[in-house]
Amino acid sequence: MASVSKKIKKFSKLRKKVLASTLALSIVAPVMVTQTSLAADSGNLGQFENSGPSAYTGVGAIETYKITATETQPEIEVASPELAIEEAGKYFRDANRNGEIELYEDWREPVDQRVADLVERMNLHQKAGLMQINVNFSINNNPGEDGNLLTEGGINQLSEQDMRYVIFRSTPNLGTLANFNNQVQKYAENLDLGIPVTIISNARNHASTDYTNIGEAEGQHTFWPGPLGFAAGGDAEAVREFADIARKEWEAVGIRKIYGYTADVGTDPLWARIEDTFGENPEVAGEMIYNAIKGFQGDKLGKDSIAITVKHFPGGGARDEGLDPHFEDGKFNPYPTPGSLLKYHIPPFEKAIEANVSSVMPYYAYPSNTSADQGLDWYNETQQFEEVGFALNNGILGFLRDELGFKGYVNSDTGAVNDNAWGAEDLELHEKFAKAINAGTDIVSGSNNPDALIKAVEDGLVTEETINESVTLLLTEKMNLGLFEDPYVNPQAALDLVDRDKNPEVFAAAELAHRKSVVLMRNDEVDGENLLPLTEEKLENVKLYVEGFVGAIAGRGAADPAADIREKAPLQSAAFTASLKATLEEKFPNITLVDTVEEATHAYVFVQPMQSNWDNNPRITVGPETAIFDAEKIVDIQQKVPTITAINFTNQWLINELEPNAAALVATFGTSQDALFDVITGKFDPVGKLPFGIPASEDAVEREVGDVPSFADEEIDDFAYVNAVGDAYAYNFGLSYSETDPGTDPGTDPGTDPGTDPGTDPGTDPGTDPGTDPGADPGADPGADPGADPGTDPGTDPGADPGTDPGTDPGADPGTDPGTDSGSVETPGDENENQQGNELPKTATNSFNYLIFGLVLLLIGSGVFVIRRKQKVGM
Numbered sequence: 001m002a003s004v005s006k007k008i009k010k011f012s013k014l015r016k017k018v019l020a021s022t023l024a025l026s027i028v029a030p031v032m033v034t035q036t037s038l039a040a041d042s043g044n045l046g047q048f049e050n051s052g053p054s055a056y057t058g059v060g061a062i063e064t065y066k067i068t069a070t071e072t073q074p075e076i077e078v079a080s081p082e083l084a085i086e087e088a089g090k091y092f093r094d095a096n097r098n099g100e101i102e103l104y105e106d107w108r109e110p111v112d113q114r115v116a117d118l119v120e121r122m123n124l125h126q127k128a129g130l131m132q133i134n135v136n137f138s139i140n141n142n143p144g145e146d147g148n149l150l151t152e153g154g155i156n157q158l159s160e161q162d163m164r165y166v167i168f169r170s171t172p173n174l175g176t177l178a179n180f181n182n183q184v185q186k187y188a189e190n191l192d193l194g195i196p197v198t199i200i201s202n203a204r205n206h207a208s209t210d211y212t213n214i215g216e217a218e219g220q221h222t223f224w225p226g227p228l229g230f231a232a233g234g235d236a237e238a239v240r241e242f243a244d245i246a247r248k249e250w251e252a253v254g255i256r257k258i259y260g261y262t263a264d265v266g267t268d269p270l271w272a273r274i275e276d277t278f279g280e281n282p283e284v285a286g287e288m289i290y291n292a293i294k295g296f297q298g299d300k301l302g303k304d305s306i307a308i309t310v311k312h313f314p315g316g317g318a319r320d321e322g323l324d325p326h327f328e329d330g331k332f333n334p335y336p337t338p339g340s341l342l343k344y345h346i347p348p349f350e351k352a353i354e355a356n357v358s359s360v361m362p363y364y365a366y367p368s369n370t371s372a373d374q375g376l377d378w379y380n381e382t383q384q385f386e387e388v389g390f391a392l393n394n395g396i397l398g399f400l401r402d403e404l405g406f407k408g409y410v411n412s413d414t415g416a417v418n419d420n421a422w423g424a425e426d427l428e429l430h431e432k433f434a435k436a437i438n439a440g441t442d443i444v445s446g447s448n449n450p451d452a453l454i455k456a457v458e459d460g461l462v463t464e465e466t467i468n469e470s471v472t473l474l475l476t477e478k479m480n481l482g483l484f485e486d487p488y489v490n491p492q493a494a495l496d497l498v499d500r501d502k503n504p505e506v507f508a509a510a511e512l513a514h515r516k517s518v519v520l521m522r523n524d525e526v527d528g529e530n531l532l533p534l535t536e537e538k539l540e541n542v543k544l545y546v547e548g549f550v551g552a553i554a555g556r557g558a559a560d561p562a563a564d565i566r567e568k569a570p571l572q573s574a575a576f577t578a579s580l581k582a583t584l585e586e587k588f589p590n591i592t593l594v595d596t597v598e599e600a601t602h603a604y605v606f607v608q609p610m611q612s613n614w615d616n617n618p619r620i621t622v623g624p625e626t627a628i629f630d631a632e633k634i635v636d637i638q639q640k641v642p643t644i645t646a647i648n649f650t651n652q653w654l655i656n657e658l659e660p661n662a663a664a665l666v667a668t669f670g671t672s673q674d675a676l677f678d679v680i681t682g683k684f685d686p687v688g689k690l691p692f693g694i695p696a697s698e699d700a701v702e703r704e705v706g707d708v709p710s711f712a713d714e715e716i717d718d719f720a721y722v723n724a725v726g727d728a729y730a731y732n733f734g735l736s737y738s739e740t741d742p743g744t745d746p747g748t749d750p751g752t753d754p755g756t757d758p759g760t761d762p763g764t765d766p767g768t769d770p771g772t773d774p775g776a777d778p779g780a781d782p783g784a785d786p787g788a789d790p791g792t793d794p795g796t797d798p799g800a801d802p803g804t805d806p807g808t809d810p811g812a813d814p815g816t817d818p819g820t821d822s823g824s825v826e827t828p829g830d831e832n833e834n835q836q837g838n839e840l841p842k843t844a845t846n847s848f849n850y851l852i853f854g855l856v857l858l859l860i861g862s863g864v865f866v867i868r869r870k871q872k873v874g875m
Helices: 111-121 124-130 152-159 174-189 227-233 236-253 272-276 282-297 340-345 347-354 394-403 429-439 450-458 464-480 491-497 504-516 561-587 631-640 673-680 698-703 850-855
Strands: 065-067 076-078 084-087 090-093 165-167 198-202 255-262 307-313 359-362 519-523 543-550 602-608 643-648 664-668
Touching: 076 090, 111 464, 124 450, 124 464, 152 174, 174 236, 174 491, 227 236, 227 272, 227 282, 227 504, 236 255, 236 282, 236 491, 236 504, 255 272, 255 282, 282 307, 282 340, 282 347, 307 347, 340 347, 359 394, 394 429, 429 450, 429 464, 450 464, 504 673, 543 561, 543 631, 561 673, 602 631, 631 643, 664 673
Parallel strands: 165 198, 198 255, 255 307, 307 359, 543 602, 602 643, 643 664
Antiparallel strands: 065 076, 084 090, 519 664
């Protein structure tokens, strides 16, 4: 976008800083351990190693005691047996350890009365601590013989700072994660008032460049396409199905609140965080967000819910040249188009509020007064907006509550009040807190300083009554989630949920979502017929050359980040290629692979450009600047043999150099290679549609209007790339094998299943037994054993089986007709028997048989689950 930003500053939107910069490209390596280089002015926003013990051994497991739920008794679980006390045949958790049942401990009473009682008992320091979330709550990577997973810093947050909301971004296996939760809850159980801890995470079931990143790995969360992939699939009900499945996984490990999902509408192609959105159509984004909330929270927040914090109000997509407000030069939201805020950016948040979202996260930016009129009440006679960050902005948060009817609590973004309080930089810390709380923020993320908020109260800048209102909202969520009765989980039950053999239907549902996310953009005729699909008959005459072109990440603290990336990127790509070959040989044995282009009749290339938001250097060209150092080689392959070119779109990459010579072009969005090859070989008819338009050129990006979708009437007419046969890669474009209309109408109903199976046998499982992974570990040292597990490739790992063993498949075939929705997948996870804990006798509370608990969770790891991890940050 240029119209507003040029009045403010001038520089190229497509700056190609080709790694010669001292600023490292923070590129997610999908098959290597992710590290981060933080731009100098980003503040304390949470850059941490994504780490944790790799395999669950049971060491350090917490012994708990449980009263099983009945129709008249909720489940009560404690780590100290004397804290389960009985009255009139009912059991309660003695949170404050005084031997009496206080009103806030009495589950028979209404939640609002329980909360009011607890608020009265809390001192100001406890309230101020509850209203803060630190940047990260770390896990001990070297737990030792006692299995202690808590760090000194984490303990300090709980004991000295009275914090009870913590953000956790590491990705250990689920058994370890569940054990970590139990250790945290046990520590909190022994503190004054016994307020349980709410553990928070960014989304954990997808590939992610900058945040909590996973891939297909044993003992890890189920792996689904990214939000853009769901938008491409066009099936909002699939989002609800996913969210319901993921909800059970999250609950099983004790993470009860999500920083997500993102309701932002991606209107500036340069913005790195488009990867986290559901694309550029506000209607589709709204339906996806609504169903994500319903799947995770349910119709009403309860003991089996995961609380959603939708972000980033009032929409982060309207950017200035793609620059993000984590950084000073992107600190404002420009709205050059009259009414664009209400027309394009607010609607997804309205759907979130309709779904009863628990909390809302405002973004760092402030609304710029260079904007056109947006139809809101003006700040004063001469200023449309108060130019202060949204978390401190009374006008914006007042609109959220008073006009949109939001009843939950406001959770600031990490550092948005203390570090990046744009427009309020000159205020003292306690003054920033007061301004944010008075504006309507209820909990401050990125802070562990209760003293600042206490000073704001003592100085009369904010009343304790206002503090109590925020604390009431926070405690209400905790009680509705059932944490005051049972915050503990069963590590083995968590691992069982993500066991492919025990829940094949869950993996089948995920793989179907992956298939639906694939967008076929081009399919030329070769020898008189379309290149794709490569059917059994065609494959008899095909010799396929495959190669991956995958970015890398500079090691944290690397002396020369640019050199580090240059060294790692070829290793990354080579490892990916080796793993892909091994997978194809096992799962697609009818494909004849060759080692050189000269031997080939056809080729397949996979391209994964990268830009990280933390680079603070928006760019969407494909080349060294996005860690693709061999773009010329891709073109050379395309010119030698008919080439299937697959590109992973985390942004609207400029494909001018890669598209013209491709015989077939496919778009993926954190999609598994298995699903992609099911489409390539015709086992699944592609149904995906582009969730955003692809820009025609650098000039189009320079001229586009940054606060409206590419299909909007207000956008330039020549935004979309047009290929040689006249197909415009506009929003909602996508080809199929069975239909002739590629579809570009942005009004497509996202709740309708977009396609059908091309007629292949629904009983044929495209995958093989997932227990044998042939892939080389792409994240390992190149000299390591090539037979190692490829780890956590987020969307590009070809080593994980998309289907189930055909010999054990109970009937849920991932290749079934996507047009016939059989409803939500039933998975274990809600049943009481999946919870750990000794059952307390119903007649006494002071007599427990410790010997019976000789079967404490001691899972001696008979195998090592090597799980690669990635770190990230901020919200």
